[in-house]
Amino acid sequence: MARRQFVAASAAAASTPTLATARAGFPWAANETYLNTATEHPLSKRTAAAMKEYLDALVNGPDAEREKFENGRLMTKVKEMFAALINAKPAEIGFTPSTQTGENIVLEGLGVMTGGNVVTNDLHYGGSLLNYRERRKQGLDTRIVEHKDHVMDFRDLERAVDRKTKLVAIALVSNVNGYVHEVRKIADLAHAHGAYVYADAIQAAGAVPVDVKAMGIDFLACSAYKWLMGGRFGYLYVREDLQERVLKAKLFGGRTTPKGASRYEISTVSHLGCVCQSEALAYIHALGVDRIRAHTRPLVERLAKELPALGYPCITPKGNDSPIVSFALKDPAVAKAKLKKAKVVVTLGGYMRVSPSVFNDMADVDRLIAALA
Ligand SMILES: Cc1ncc(COP(=O)(O)O)c(C=O)c1O
Incomplete structure (x- = not known):
């Protein structure tokens, strides 16, 4: 050589x-x-080094140096890497500030407050359960199925879902005990009743293999600061054929686009988070x-x-x-x-x-x- x-x-x-x-x-x-x-x-040291380089550019300029980090190419690359991680298309990924913001976008976009019911369970994240309880006070038929010995008994879920169910919302991997939901079975149940499935993937993405297509997931959201190894912002996945037809965009701003899942974006994304994720996702993909x-x-x-x-x-x-x-x-x-x-x-x-x-x-x-x- x-x-x-x-x-x-x-x-x-x-x-x-x-x-x-x-x-x-x-x-x-x-x-x-x-x-x-x-x-x-x-x-990681490697991620922090990239973030420091960006911070230096923000402190010292010149403008061209800053633009190396704040650009559409980097955002596209990050979306592509996240999409590949969950077997989605880049056009099915939007940036969102956090997991719970993503879940709220899904609830509002589906119009859950206008009728029907939402089924979830008590192995979902506490903040999300608070969201559902608050919505119950405002009239949403919220069905929170209780676990048995820290496992979701599928039959209990079956009893809660009916023809009026609009959404079944789960934490794909529970933050309580790491329980991995039987998501394919849940998706089949929801779809058979004309409902959709939302997966909170903050404890799943990067930690366990996630394949939205094989799992039958319609909507998914997560932040990057846990198993995606850093960056205080997140991702929203919306199945391509459900965008706008089923999940309406309800909030608009400078980043809202007419097509793709970025139609659900509103404001400037965290560039620091993007720099962080660009390194962290490349690392996760390299390891597998x-x-x-x-x-x-x-x-x-x-x-x-x-x-x-x-x-x-x-x-x-x-x-x-x-x-x-x-x-x-x-x-x-x-x-x-x-x-x-x-x-x-x-x-x-x-x-x-x-x-x-x-x-x-x-x-x-x-x-x-x-x-x-
Ligand atoms: C399952 C689950 N969902 C949501 C969150 C909060 O996510 P975010 O801060 O991105 O809204 C957490 C945080 O611990 C969590 O474990």
Whole structure:
């Protein structure tokens, strides 16, 4: 191989992300045992470097430097990468400030307040449930199906859906316990009744394989700050044939277009978020969601197996395939003190949620188990 070719090949290999080198890319992992991606993903050095470059351009100019980051090409590239991640077309993706904004756009666009009912369940995100309860006060027939042992019993959902159902709304992967909904079955049920399916994918996109076509998802929204590894803005997917015909645009602004899912956009998008996502999505694609899942699977499986024996019953069903696993807590204050002392970060409320990502390894799991033992 000619020297120049060799140098180029070595440089490419050195910069090709692999799971083996992932930890080094996330310095946070060296400072404390961070097992809390379901709350927020740390930024990688590579992503932060791109964002710093953009911030420098905003501080120092000149204008041409700023324009390298604030342009349609970058936004198009980001949409294409997100579309590829969920098996959608770029024209089916709009930017949205957040997951919940996306869900509200869907509710308003479907005209749920004008009649019919919406079916959801209590493994959906708390903020979304608040949304549905507020809408119930304003007259929406809201049906919140209750889980059984932290699993959605499909028969209970079947009983709630009828010919007046306009939408079935789920968190594809529940933030409560990582439960992965049987979305294809839910979509078939909804469609058979003339209803549509909305999936909140903030705990799914980047964490588990998502294929909107195979899953039968009609609308989907997510922010990028969890499993998409950063950028405080989000995406709205609207199935192409439902745009405008079924889901009306209700809010308009400078970014509203006559065609495509950007018809649901309103204002200038977060360019900093876009720069961040451009790096983060390229990284996720280079690693591959299947391989990311394979990396975290043994970590959550070990926790699910060992923590119950230490007095922490697992509230994530057996065989569930997501990187989130949760446990009931007898005494949250005791668990909190132990984990704080050991510098282990998880989500602690009435229960404990552990959510490893690419930068975690089995030694992190050892530290968590040792802290709680
Ligand atoms: C399932 C789920 N949906 C929505 C949200 C909030 O998303 P956003 O801030 O993008 O509206 C969260 C945040 O934890 C979540 O876990």
